[in-house]
Structures are given as C-alpha cells and as structure tokens.
Amino acid sequence: MFTLRTLPYALEALEPHMSAKTLEFHYGKHHQAYVDNLNKLIDGTEMADMSLEDIIKLSNKQEDKKAIFNNAAQVYNHNIFWDCLRPANTNMEVPAALLTLINRDFGSLEKMLAEFKLAAMTHFGSGWAWLVKEGDKLKIIKTANADTAILYGVTPLLALDIWEHSYYLDYQNRRADFIDAVFTNLLNWDFAAKNAGL
Ligand code: MN
Numbered sequence: 718m719f720t721l722r723t724l725p726y727a728l729e730a731l732e733p734h735m736s737a738k739t740l741e742f743h744y745g746k747h748h749q750a751y752v753d754n755l756n757k758l759i760d761g762t763e764m765a766d767m768s769l770e771d772i773i774k775l776s777n778k779q780e781d782k783k784a785i786f787n788n789a790a791q792v793y794n795h796n797i798f799w800d801c802l803r804p805a806n807t808n809m810e811v812p813a814a815l816l817t818l819i820n821r822d823f824g825s826l827e828k829m830l831a832e833f834k835l836a837a838m839t840h841f842g843s844g845w846a847w848l849v850k851e852g853d854k855l856k857i858i859k860t861a862n863a864d865t866a867i868l869y870g871v872t873p874l875l876a877l878d879i880w881e882h883s884y885y886l887d888y889q890n891r892r893a894d895f896i897d898a899v900f901t902n903l904l905n906w907d908f909a910a911k912n913a914g915l
Contacts, residue, residue, distance in 0.1 A: 719752050719755055719769065720752065721744075722796050722799070724799055725799065725800060726802075728740045728744075731802060731805055731903055734805055734901075734902045735898070735903065736886065738887075739886045739887050742882065743882055747795075747882050748791075748792070752792055754784070754788040755772075755785065755788040755789050758788060759785060769792060769796075770793070770867065772789045773793060774868070776789060788863075790864065793865055794845055794863065794878070797873055798876045801877070802899070802904070802905055803907075805902050805903060808905075808906070809902075811910075812907060812910040812915060814910060814915040815909060818913065818915075819855060822855040822856070829857070833846060833857050833877070834900065837859070837892070838892060840859045840861070840879055843862050843880040843881070844860055844862055844864070844880070845865070845879060846877045846879055847866045847873050847874075847876050848873075848874045848909065849866050849871035849872060849873050849874060850874055850912070850913050850914075851870065851872075855874070856871075872913070874910075874912045875904065875908075877899065879896075883895070
C-alpha cells in the first residue's frame with residue numbers, strides 16, 4: 718500500500734506564484750486520489766507488494782492495466798514534481814556544475830528554459846514537460862497524460878506538471894504565465910543537480 722508523500726514545504730510556501738489553495742487541491746485532492754485509486758486497484762493482486770517503478774513498467778501499454786498505469790505513473794510524477802519546486806525566492810542560483818552542463822547542451826540557461834517552455838506550451842492537453850539526462854546529455858522531453866520520463870531510459874532532473882489542475886485556480890487558461898512564474902521563482906535547482914549526479 719502506498720501513502721501520500723509529505724511535502725518538503727508548507728502549503729503557502731510557494732505563494733504568490735502557486736497558491737496554498739492550488740496545493741490544497743493539487744496535492745491534497747488530486748495526488749491523494751491517485752494514491753487512493755492505485756491502492757484500490759492493486760489490493761489483493763500480484764502488484765500489491767511491488768515498487769511504484771515496477772508497477773509502472775509492468776502496467777505500461779497493457780490494455781487491461783490502463784487504470785493501474787495511469788494512477789501509478791501519476792503518483793510517481795507528482796512525487797517528483799513537488800521536489801522540483803522550492804519555497805518562493807530561496808536558493809535561486811543554479812549550481813555551477815549543473816550550469817556547465819546546461820551551457821554545454823543548450824548554449825545558455827535562458828535557451829534551455831525557452832526550450833522547456835516551448836515544450837510545455839506546445840503540448841496539447843494534459844501531460845508533463847521534463848528536463849532529463851540521457852546518458853551524459855541533458856535534453857527536454859514531454860509526455861502525454863500520465864506517461865512518465867522514466868519509461869524512456871532517461872533520468873528526470875525537473876518535471877513540470879502541465880495538467881490544467883496545476884495552474885487553473887491561479888492562472889485560469891494562462892499556461893504561459895504559470896510556466897514563467899515557476900521558472901522564475903520556484904524551480905529547485907539543487908534537486909535537479911542532485912538527480913544529475915552532480
Ligand atoms: Mn498534477
């Protein structure tokens with residue numbers, strides 16, 4: 718059985734860029750529901766004692782396990798997402814070793830963020846945009862609905878939730894404003910650097 722992970726900050730810590738109200742629903746209702754649904758779906762099955770990663774891999778593209786995949790992958794994606802954010806306007810500096818890789822693979826931090834934003838903006842419907850490490854190289858990818866970066870042989874460094882429930886309470890349909898606010902004020906670069914093995 719899985720439990721909802723704890724948040725590494727208070728519900729209001731991301732304000733004004735992401736409101737406590739958004740976290741109450743996004744973390745407290747949506748993320749919780751994915752955990753609860755997954756538990757119900759795997760109860761009494763061979764998956765009941767498996768790791769989240771194993772459940773995701775085993776249910777991926779299995780027509781009869783679609784609900785299990787969707788809920789398991791969304792639990793996993795949100796587990797990462799909360800760690801990709803940090804309290805507003807704290808530790809904003811990109812660690813030097815990560816910045817070196819970003820400059821090498823994208824030209825500059827601004828160019829990487831522009832590509833990240835473009836991926837998030839051009840994704841139609843619900844999904845995720847990611848900064849990932851593939852081998853030694855950083856790249857931007859996006860996945861649809863619950864689909865998750867870990868199925869593509871890459872290590873996620875940063876995940877951005879672009880489901881409407883991620884921004885609608887604070888930004889309504891203005892996805893670009895939400896992305897800009899997260900990029901400018903909330904990205905946890907230390908978490909990204911740690912995931913990159915730096
Ligand atoms: Mn979400």
